Amino acid sequence: MADGTMTRSFTIRFKGADRPVTCDESQKVLIAMEQAFPDSRLQPVRVGCRQGGCGACRVKVTKGDYTTAKMSRAHVTEAEQAQGYALACRIYPQSDMEIESAFLGPRRAPKGQN
Amino acid sequence: MSQEGLLRPGIAQIRVLDMDEAITHYVERIGLDMVGKGEDGRVYLKGYDEFHHHSVVLREADTAGIDFFAFKADSQQSVDAFRKRIEAYGLEVDDVPAGEQPGTGARIGFTVPSGHRIELFAHMDLSDQAPDTRNPYIWKSEPRGMRAQRMDHCLLYGPNIDKVEEFFTQVLDFHLPERVDLPDGTLAIWMTVSNKAHDIAFVNHPEPGKLHHLAFFLENWNDIGHAADLMSRYDISRDVGPTRHGITRGQTIYFFDPSGNRNEVFAGGYTAYKDHPVRVWDHNNVGRGIFYYERQLNDAFLSVVT
Ligand code: FES
Ligand SMILES: [Fe+2]
Numbered sequence: 001m002a003d004g005t006m007t008r009s010f011t012i013r014f015k016g017a018d019r020p021v022t023c024d025e026s027q028k029v030l031i032a033m034e035q036a037f038p039d040s041r042l043q044p045v046r047v048g049c050r051q052g053g054c055g056a057c058r059v060k061v062t063k064g065d066y067t068t069a070k071m072s073r074a075h076v077t078e079a080e081q082a083q084g085y086a087l088a089c090r091i092y093p094q095s096d097m098e099i100e101s102a103f104l105g106p107r108r109a110p111k112g113q114n
Numbered sequence: 115m116s117q118e119g120l121l122r123p124g125i126a127q128i129r130v131l132d133m134d135e136a137i138t139h140y141v142e143r144i145g146l147d148m149v150g151k152g153e154d155g156r157v158y159l160k161g162y163d164e165f166h167h168h169s170v171v172l173r174e175a176d177t178a179g180i181d182f183f184a185f186k187a188d189s190q191q192s193v194d195a196f197r198k199r200i201e202a203y204g205l206e207v208d209d210v211p212a213g214e215q216p217g218t219g220a221r222i223g224f225t226v227p228s229g230h231r232i233e234l235f236a237h238m239d240l241s242d243q244a245p246d247t248r249n250p251y252i253w254k255s256e257p258r259g260m261r262a263q264r265m266d267h268c269l270l271y272g273p274n275i276d277k278v279e280e281f282f283t284q285v286l287d288f289h290l291p292e293r294v295d296l297p298d299g300t301l302a303i304w305m306t307v308s309n310k311a312h313d314i315a316f317v318n319h320p321e322p323g324k325l326h327h328l329a330f331f332l333e334n335w336n337d338i339g340h341a342a343d344l345m346s347r348y349d350i351s352r353d354v355g356p357t358r359h360g361i362t363r364g365q366t367i368y369f370f371d372p373s374g375n376r377n378e379v380f381a382g383g384y385t386a387y388k389d390h391p392v393r394v395w396d397h398n399n400v401g402r403g404i405f406y407y408e409r410q411l412n413d414a415f416l417s418v419v420t
């Protein structure tokens with residue numbers, strides 16, 4: 001980036017949404033989506049914990065670059081992450097992006113614990 | 115008859131994705147005291163008004179959720195007697211040796227039909243940060259953050275809720291102050307081993323072993339407001355509230371820790387005696403039962419768990 005003090009912002013297109021969402025590179029994609037669609041009935045991605053634990057915001061990124069913070073492996077395995085699956089509350093855009101919901105519902109058996 | 119057998123919730127062990135973020139949340143924001151850190155990295159916490167060594171254990175892992183919830187018994191003889199009854203009911207019981215957690219005696223563990231691990235233990239050392247008992251002040255030093263007095267209860271999600279009710283009431287001697295019965299079966303049960311409105315609750319859910327929330331007790335509605343002030347100041351992810359539950363009548367906020375585990379701050383709640391009748395809610399009124407002011411469930415209540 002030429003100017004280190006400028007915040008870059010990008011256009012995120014969600015499948016099923018009637019308009020694109022603007023998201024800063026320092027902003028989580030899910031939070032930008034919530035701000036753009038305050039009415040939860042119109043949100044193209046589900047909102048849950050906003051903290052990478054519950055899987056409500058699981059998405060598939062079909063286009064664009066992003067960085068990822070820690071996500072629960074119960075919802076996105078390493079292999080799935082490599083295929084573009086992510087939790088929208090844990091990703092920051094690095095380019096314009098195209099995203100679709102990939103919510104799995106309460107289906108997965110928990111991983112072995114203890 | 116005075117209370118005997120199991121006394122109260124004793125330990126909740128919670129998985130977190132990032133320990134440093136979790137410590138900031140549970141210690142600085144919720145206001146638990148840090149008791150210590152084990153060699154395996156687990157972190158031990160207690161509320162300022164709790165007498166014993168710890169009540170919350172954080173374990174760093176790559177998934178969020180709950181490892182186990184433990185109840186403290188009045189004696190080892192009670193634990194031994196429960197073991198026989200649990201095995202006779204048909205659940206497998208395993209042993210956790212004394213010292214597996216600091217200051218904590220031997221524990222027994224078993225998996226209930228909802229897929230959750232429950233443990234029982236008789237001994238835990240008193241904390242050297244315990245509240246005073248001779249001519250006490252209300253606290254030794256002023257409480258921090260949301261001023262959580264104690265770990266209070268949890269709500270767990272999993273299948274086979276009828277079996278869970280049978281096991282807790284018939285084998286572990288809990289009683290059941292409140293329930294939600296839908297036309298196709300029981301949705302949720304609130305159970306207590308004391309005379310708090312609930313010590314543990316379950317909601318019927320297809321996926322086993324899930325955590326809906328872990329709750330911390332605050333003194334009053336004013337402290338619930340103060341907790342909400344802190345949530346805005348520190349950008350804590352809030353789910354619902356401040357509001358009230360019709361069920362238990364507790365005043366509440368649901369919010370999330372930095373790993374997505376739901377927490378609750380809870381104040382009030384009625385007193386539940388064993389000889390009181392069960393309060394029953396039906397599908398037309400369950401919204402008011404869960405969120406008394408909104409009078410409707412939000413989507414997240416039934417689907418967002420860790
Ligand atoms: S909202 Fe829970 S994982 Fe993103
Ligand atoms: Fe609760």
